[in-house]
Amino acid sequence: MKKLYPILIFVILFTVYALTAYPDLTYTDNGELASVATTLGIAHPTGYPLFTIISNLWTQLPVSSSQIFELNLLSSFLTALSAYILFFTLRQLFGSKNDLFSFGATLAYGFGNIIWNQGLFLEVYSLHLVLINMIILVSIKTFYKLNLRYIIALVFLIGLSFGNHLTTVLILPSFLYLLISTKSLKGKNIKLILTLIITFLIGISSYLYLPIVSSMDPLFNWGNVSRSFEKFMYHVQGKQYQIWMFSDSEIFKKNLIDFFFMLPKEMNILTVFIPFGIFGMLNKKKNIAIYLLLLCFANVIYASGYIIHDIESYFAIALLTLEIFALFGLYETLKNKSKYLPLIFLVPLLSLFINYQNNNHSDDKIVPEYIKLTIDPLPKNSIVISSQWDFWCSGFWYKQQIESYRKDIILIEKELLRRTWYPAQLLKWYPELETCRKEVDDYLNILEDFESGKDFNGNEIQIKYIKMLNSFVEKFENERNIYMSSDVMQTEKQFALKHYKYPYGMLFQILKPEKIFVNPNPNDFNTTIFKAMERINPNHIDEAIFETAAQNFSANAYYQLSEKNTKLAYDFANKAIEIDSNNLLGLKILNSINTQK
Numbered sequence: 335m336k337k338l339y340p341i342l343i344f345v346i347l348f349t350v351y352a353l354t355a356y357p358d359l360t361y362t363d364n365g366e367l368a369s370v371a372t373t374l375g376i377a378h379p380t381g382y383p384l385f386t387i388i389s390n391l392w393t394q395l396p397v398s399s400s401q402i403f404e405l406n407l408l409s410s411f412l413t414a415l416s417a418y419i420l421f422f423t424l425r426q427l428f429g430s431k432n433d434l435f436s437f438g439a440t441l442a443y444g445f446g447n448i449i450w451n452q453g454l455f456l457e458v459y460s461l462h463l464v465l466i467n468m469i470i471l472v473s474i475k476t477f478y479k480l481n482l483r484y485i486i487a488l489v490f491l492i493g494l495s496f497g498n499h500l501t502t503v504l505i506l507p508s509f510l511y512l513l514i515s516t517k518s519l520k521g522k523n524i525k526l527i528l529t530l531i532i533t534f535l536i537g538i539s540s541y542l543y544l545p546i547v548s549s550m551d552p553l554f555n556w557g558n559v560s561r562s563f564e565k566f567m568y569h570v571q572g573k574q575y576q577i578w579m580f581s582d583s584e585i586f587k588k589n590l591i592d593f594f595f596m597l598p599k600e601m602n603i604l605t606v607f608i609p610f611g612i613f614g615m616l617n618k619k620k621n622i623a624i625y626l627l628l629l630c631f632a633n634v635i636y637a638s639g640y641i642i643h644d645i646e647s648y649f650a651i652a653l654l655t656l657e658i659f660a661l662f663g664l665y666e667t668l669k670n671k672s673k674y675l676p677l678i679f680l681v682p683l684l685s686l687f688i689n690y691q692n693n694n695h696s697d698d699k700i701v702p703e704y705i706k707l708t709i710d711p712l713p714k715n716s717i718v719i720s721s722q723w724d725f726w727c728s729g730f731w732y733k734q735q736i737e738s739y740r741k742d743i744i745l746i747e748k749e750l751l752r753r754t755w756y757p758a759q760l761l762k763w764y765p766e767l768e769t770c771r772k773e774v775d776d777y778l779n780i781l782e783d784f785e786s787g788k789d790f791n792g793n794e795i796q797i798k799y800i801k802m803l804n805s806f807v808e809k810f811e812n813e814r815n816i817y818m819s820s821d822v823m824q825t826e827k828q829f830a831l832k833h834y835k836y837p838y839g840m841l842f843q844i845l846k847p848e849k850i851f852v853n854p855n856p857n858d859f860n861t862t863i864f865k866a867m868e869r870i871n872p873n874h875i876d877e878a879i880f881e882t883a884a885q886n887f888s889a890n891a892y893y894q895l896s897e898k899n900t901k902l903a904y905d906f907a908n909k910a911i912e913i914d915s916n917n918l919l920g921l922k923i924l925n926s927i928n929t930q931k
Contacts (some may be wrong), residue, residue, distance in 0.1 A: 375554030413453030493537020611663030
């Protein structure tokens with residue numbers, strides 16, 4: 335029976351993850367990564383070549399009739415696999431005679447809030463958990479029994495992990511400590527050193543995928559890295575994101591505080607055993623304790639300095655190390671009273687109960703419904719300018735390019751236009767935009783200086799950027815309906831200055847003053863399914879998307895009321911309140927109309 339424990343762990347967790355996984359698209363990079371996996375393209379920096387290759391292979395399996403759900407299940411599989419590996423790490427720490435304890439302890443890890451969340455939708459962190467767990471397992475085996483084969487395996491795994499996520503660099507302080515403390519390379523010859531270098535290069539060789547595939551001009555060619563070695567390194571190093579690293583001390587403090595508030599949700603009652611585990615392991619397994627502490631410290635410092643809203647997953651490795659400490663602390667507390675060791679099963683049961691509601695996304699179709707709410711009512715051949723990547727732009731890429739949804743729509747992602755690779759992809763997807771080639775090229779010529787680190791004139795770049803944006807309007811306004819999302823209005827004050835902007839559902843229509851605005855029909859915006867999916871415990875993006883939808887509808891209501899279209903104003907205000915009962919403008923408009931009655 336004990337031999338079945340790790341298999342049983344995998345089956346239990348994979349089943350729970352699969353039953354609670356997103357059935358369709360979700361926020362941020364999910365749509366883009368699914369598109370890249372499906373077409374063997376190039377993903378956003380740092381490229382994630384290993385993940386892309388594995389994801390594409392997964393799509394060849396007859397797992398589900400829905401390809402996006404099938405890809406979400408890959409994360410379920412990988413996250414459950416990471417738990418399978420952790421079981422053997424805990425067996426190494428607690429001994430095979432305590433496999434029942436390790437069984438329950440591993441389930442506690444699997445039902446932690448953030449770990450569970452990694453198993454619900456396609457993202458790179460699920461594979462990262464697998465690789466880091468493998469690295470920790472082999473490292474601990476090395477501490478128990480120094481074997482050069484373990485060192486070679488470690489170097490290969492580290493290289494492999496770099497091919498998935500560059501935060502693997504955080505393992506290096508721990509790895510260096512392992513080499514020094516075990517004297518692994520003391521007195522070894524140059525042949526072994528060369529073997530380790532070659533092994534690492536084999537592990538990290540998945541990055542060759544990027545320039546090779548990019549040169550084939552795939553459908554999704556983020557970065558177009560085959561242009562030059564400089565572009566390849568720019569992409570692989572994630573340079574465009576480096577401005578978000580350690581640039582705000584207040585954010586660093588906030589993230590650090592938030593991390594400590596994550597612990598009870600991740601480990602519930604285990605949290606109190608963390609200090610006991612740290613001191614106990616320092617006393618009995620000092621090298622392993624220092625190794626894990628270095629890994630935890632590096633991860634916490636790095637993640638705390640990163641200014642992004644979905645920061646939780648970046649703390650996953652630190653949470654893993656602290657969970658190992660907590661489990662060690664609990665084990666040390668109960669080991670002399672072995673009859674109490676099965677109490678460990680209370681932890682995963684409690685986590686399952688506490689975290690189920692927050693992680694059950696089996697009916698969550700907020701993103702595809704928001705896409706429909708935004709795009710379905712638009713006239714044929716419309717142009718949309720937006721930078722709402724997290725909400726729907728990434729998802730629309732998948733829906734349009736993979737599922738052939740609304741192929742007539744041209745979506746221009748405003749912020750991606752600030753990167754030299756995107757205009758070429760835009761013109762490839764929408765050849766009609768060749769009309770704006772001159773403005774695009776004028777802009778790219780000066781943007782190249784900025785991206786290459788040369789001297790540049792920021793003001794001139796912005797002027798040409800706006801000129802390019804305006805060309806998308808001016809050259810198509812007589813033949814197509816053109817819209818932008820509210821974020822464009824807020825961030826680009828100089829854009830379309832000679833035009834009026836009228837609220838049209840989730841967007842604003844851009845029209846010349848002499849053009850007549852045709853009012854949208856509230857019945858064209860089906861909010862029934864969308865509003866019904868607001869969950870009891872929404873995350874920050876859920877809250878933002880519902881708030882944005884309500885604000886857009888209340889803006890429609892406000893405009894219609896100003897035009898004396900009371901019935902339209904009433905219907906749009908109602909939609910705002912149905913989605914967000916706290917929408918102040920919607921409530922004010924309804925109250926005003928009801929008072930007039």
